[in-house]
Amino acid sequence: MIFAPLFVLIFVLAFAGVGYLALKQLQDALKIANEEMKKRNVNISSSGAKIGVPEVSREEYLDKTQKAFVTAMEHSEAKGFSAPRFISKKPAGPKRSRSNKSVNDYEV
Helix, strand or coil: CCHHHHHHHHHHHHHHHHHHHHHHHHHHHHHHHHHHHHHCCEEEECCEEEECCCCCCHHHHHHHHHHHHHHHHHHCCCCCCCCCCCCCCCCCCCCCCCCCCCCCCCCC
């Protein structure tokens, strides 16, 4: 009769021990994951997550944006689309004669 309560006590202690070890492993994994996320400028706390943006100068941002835009325009295949002058590899506009004609007189 004494074995039944002892058996239950051992079972409960074993279950609590396994639960404690699982909790400890989970906490360690969360701590490591949190540290890795901080390295990537993501701060996770009890109040929420904050994503940090690395410092980029305005000029660098505009250069990268313009490069991506120009690359996309050069690779586009839209029918009837005329690329802006800074992308076009052909001379911009019609040729003008070298005579003393007015600015509005062009040869086509």
